[in-house]
Amino acid sequence: MGNTFGHLFRITTFGESHGGAVGVVVDGCPPRLPLDVADIQAELDRRRPGQSKITTPRQEKDQCEILSGLFDGQTLGTPILILVKNQDARAQDYQEMASTFRPSHADATYQAKYGIRNWQGGGRASARETIGRVAAGAIAKKILRRVAGTEILAYVERVKDLQAQVDVERVTQDEIENNILRCPDPEMTAQAIDLIDSYRQEGNSVGGVVGCVARSVPVGLGSPVFDKLEADLAKAVMSLPASKGFEIGSGFAGTTLTGREHNDEFYRDEQGRIRTRTNRSGGIQGGISNGEPIVLRVAFKPTATILQPQATVTQAGEAVLLTPRGRHDPCVLPRAVPMVEAMVALVLCDHWLQHQAQCGGWLMG
């Protein structure tokens, strides 16, 4: 359980970081969507390790294969299996983890829950699992783009104490992708890269915040009461490794306003659409998208893997000092950007299908 996400556009991921393969089965995809390996690979390349000096040097090409669900370049409506074989596996780097729990990793809890764990590189708890999510998210993005021109852009918004200035209405993919940090604020980016690099050199790590905006989202997505759109978005991104917080619209800062200040007044725009003058709601009201940009933020803790000695215990409970070798991401944020986009896309696509089912206009047609 727990390895399937979504109701109608439903993905099941599998794979440990050092087992045979990782990947995903995508079920419920509509038929006749043009799709090929390049659609998927483009997103995986944004996620893969070894991209720059501020990500882990672990080199994996993460080359994907599509083994079912396609025919003549189109989806069949049947399950799509996307597979990435594991390659750069250095089990020896992890030998010490066979018997020792790394602080703030999943070693101890997996051992406690299952009585067994693949201690090579984090096993199922490795960020490598997100390959399946990003691959599936590429399909969800493509669907949303076709049906509504929806654009989903995540970006690094904060690194430690450095805050970027981002205009969620106008930020572009190019502004985000033109630097290794994936941050659309050039000034802050330069400082942040230096900051990350200096912590990398001392074998330490930093955290920060990834923001995300989804524009041109159809009105009406979200399913009261438990499957409110913000609730499903929260679950989606809080299931990513290292995430510690979630905000929609005004978030925690909005709690310092009064109702008078916080409410988004309605008006009718020139095209006759009902809009809100402000967007503290973050594009969602009553759990349902209102057509304004959906704006959310995700807190990511500093990477737990650091190359400094730390006090911990062995599986047998003995106190030891652990100094991991291996390779590490000094900051997960740049690689978290495509993960956040993928999770947001999966939620929106699933809710689009749900909306067609219940409210698709077929009843009265």
Place this chain on the structure above:
Amino acid sequence: MGNTFGHLFRITTFGESHGGAVGVVVDGCPPRLPLDVADIQAELDRRRPGQSKITTPRQEKDQCEILSGLFDGQTLGTPILILVKNQDARAQDYQEMASTFRPSHADATYQAKYGIRNWQGGGRASARETIGRVAAGAIAKKILRRVAGTEILAYVERVKDLQAQVDVERVTQDEIENNILRCPDPEMTAQAIDLIDSYRQEGNSVGGVVGCVARSVPVGLGSPVFDKLEADLAKAVMSLPASKGFEIGSGFAGTTLTGREHNDEFYRDEQGRIRTRTNRSGGIQGGISNGEPIVLRVAFKPTATILQPQATVTQAGEAVLLTPRGRHDPCVLPRAVPMVEAMVALVLCDHWLQHQAQCGGWLMG
């Protein structure tokens, strides 16, 4: 869809604020749990309107009936129907809402999604829907208490800019319930009540933060990878009306630390249990509970219902000035406390059942 929550301990809520009744069906409850109406009513009384000067004056007793699933004071293992009839319905207060969209309410999005809405008092989007959640949560709490002595305590942690000091390891139910704010910090409480009352008098509202700690949670709850415990907790509380943000453990503040500072070092305590010296993880590592207190925070926006004039549009799109009459909660926080507890209890109980299913020790037994 969207009205069912949980996989194994599964609740389905129903009801509009001004329809015939609201309530819940609880499915999957283990058999032979002693249960009576008083267990449920005690929690509903903490949630009901009209408790104090800082909650809405709407008077509803919210008296519940249990119409199935019990026999001789014990659960049968069959669905438990808990029903609360609606009583203090003043549809006339809402007449204007029949054609006008209240800012930052769900009126406009429900109308857009469904092409129809019960405009009397918020309909399904009313906080009245949470009666079913709180009722079901009372059962979940009882189960957790019996199997593990788990104690779940929510409390008001911030009101607008007023921050309470709370010791999550020691805070007690009594400290929380001995004031109408449900805040364990007496000094801040006095100020906050005055603050809320002053905004109430001007027909305005304020928001804030509800914190929650779950102590004596069994180790091993949570299901990688999508159903990580923090992901399910995030979804649970972000499905509550007016919630805008979620944090687990160190949350957003934790992103300003380095990995060295943030990691929770392990040690073995005197009873031989593996513990962490700090708890920035918030009781969850790798999506699985580690036995430390689970600590989370939920941001609640200021109540959207205010009694001041606001610019908005009618359903037909005409600009109007709306001055709601009706009654309003100047601050949702005190009534949100039992709601947050209920949602946390539902998630933990569901995961407890899931854990028994997959890892209950029966395989090797």
Place this chain on the structure above:
Amino acid sequence: MGNTFGHLFRITTFGESHGGAVGVVVDGCPPRLPLDVADIQAELDRRRPGQSKITTPRQEKDQCEILSGLFDGQTLGTPILILVKNQDARAQDYQEMASTFRPSHADATYQAKYGIRNWQGGGRASARETIGRVAAGAIAKKILRRVAGTEILAYVERVKDLQAQVDVERVTQDEIENNILRCPDPEMTAQAIDLIDSYRQEGNSVGGVVGCVARSVPVGLGSPVFDKLEADLAKAVMSLPASKGFEIGSGFAGTTLTGREHNDEFYRDEQGRIRTRTNRSGGIQGGISNGEPIVLRVAFKPTATILQPQATVTQAGEAVLLTPRGRHDPCVLPRAVPMVEAMVALVLCDHWLQHQAQCGGWLMG
């Protein structure tokens, strides 16, 4: 668990035969469907006890209330709660069952599974639970009729050894409802009523077969591979009390034919539609409806409640002779007819919504 049926048009039933109430929550219903109590009551009246001399004399009006999900005579798209209070409860008739297991009832297995049971009248295992199904089925039928003119007719096809002749292409609701057996073959009906009545007089019971045809079913319903339409239909009717077998199309008899004889050849009819000359497939090929009438049959065992002495054991395991008093249905078939229709309608309606979600034509539109 186990009390919810369907993925998108999803029902949850609740209630014991002698608890406070029985009923159903219907979630996922499309909005703006005209609906009132009479729509539901008409179907409940076909299911209720006390209709004729060949059903149980237990008198229950089974008057339903709709307590949520409706507004101004239309569905809101929110959960619909339909409730029927229990009335004619004679717990004293069942006193003996408190400690004794009735043969071929659910007493012993409920006790073994749950360690507790409501022994008054069968509790949750009572056919009274089907009230919720029939009520929900009335809504599903209404939807299918509106979107595709779908007509679902069940009928008694066999009583013990008496076989009716039924033309599935032409049989009408009137032919079925004009007699207390609900069998469209008048000759067989007269004999069968006498047969049932004679077994009733000796306190015995008989079984038989209910057939069902669904005409004007949209092409394309059914979801390979596990949710094939016939698989979901089989589950649906095999979840009815007393059912022991299921057939689709040619069923068991079809296994005596060769492939040459069994295959349904295709042709194009005058309207240009692709049809099959024969319908051994029963309207479903590859798990997907092909537009031909869906034809199925359900075997119902003779009612387990008989008023003759039978050897059995007490809960403590002592051998006793049990002679039930109470009231009994000498033959479940006439009342099973609306139950079968309801279950078939629920499956088709759910698959209609699923089909809109994945293949609704919105992708390319």
Place this chain on the structure above:
Amino acid sequence: MGNTFGHLFRITTFGESHGGAVGVVVDGCPPRLPLDVADIQAELDRRRPGQSKITTPRQEKDQCEILSGLFDGQTLGTPILILVKNQDARAQDYQEMASTFRPSHADATYQAKYGIRNWQGGGRASARETIGRVAAGAIAKKILRRVAGTEILAYVERVKDLQAQVDVERVTQDEIENNILRCPDPEMTAQAIDLIDSYRQEGNSVGGVVGCVARSVPVGLGSPVFDKLEADLAKAVMSLPASKGFEIGSGFAGTTLTGREHNDEFYRDEQGRIRTRTNRSGGIQGGISNGEPIVLRVAFKPTATILQPQATVTQAGEAVLLTPRGRHDPCVLPRAVPMVEAMVALVLCDHWLQHQAQCGGWLMG
């Protein structure tokens, strides 16, 4: 949708007959179960084509790989990916199917539903999809054997009009596997093999019935009301290709008995267990297993693929005469035997986990 089966022991199959691969992801498997490829391969070898003169001569080794979820020969509790690459693909045999609908196949309905299909060898509707089921069923069987000594045996019970005599209490795996038909009645087997072979030679096919008995099933499995054990078994086997009917216990024949004759009287056996003297209930009462052998039967139609000319239409609707080439199974029954066992095992294993979750005795412990 539709490609996932089970709630807690949950499988997702993928793959077309002539795409890259077929297989399954198994989620929810308990950890620390010893498992290797040989456990899976043994069952796949019983299912694979080319076993004997009465199965299709298509030669596929169906060699499986396990690419995740295992570590040091034990399950991790994480998803298990089992993959079988497609090899003996002769797309040219199917060229004609690109534009022509084979009678009683899924060609026409897939085309109608999805607007696209992989016409090479049946695509997703091919029996090749069942590889994933059989592989997953091997794991379920292993679990059931360990926890309860449960033994699940399917066998050919009827071929066309030839009926086998089978003693469900005593039949053994050896008796079933010692002949190519997988029928424990030697006399009938000899005749049936000749019968099948003669139909094979004329390019025709035959159907029949597969029986199945599950012995030593734990008491208490099955979840009222919709997930009754017989309902889930019915769905499971009716989702197999070519199945047309299902019976549990007395089945259709039981409908000719009176209640007096049909009821299974209880007694206490020498070990003090409550048993039934007869087993017309088929091991299930009230939807819950009672510890008696679970006995069911599945009707399989004659294979739709025959090598004789048949009238049909092209995708464009033109009448044509089709004479398939390709290879065909003259009778699906011998290969259906492991499929039925797998589906029964999956249902029982899933219900075992569900039962542990709700009634596992942890509440009062």
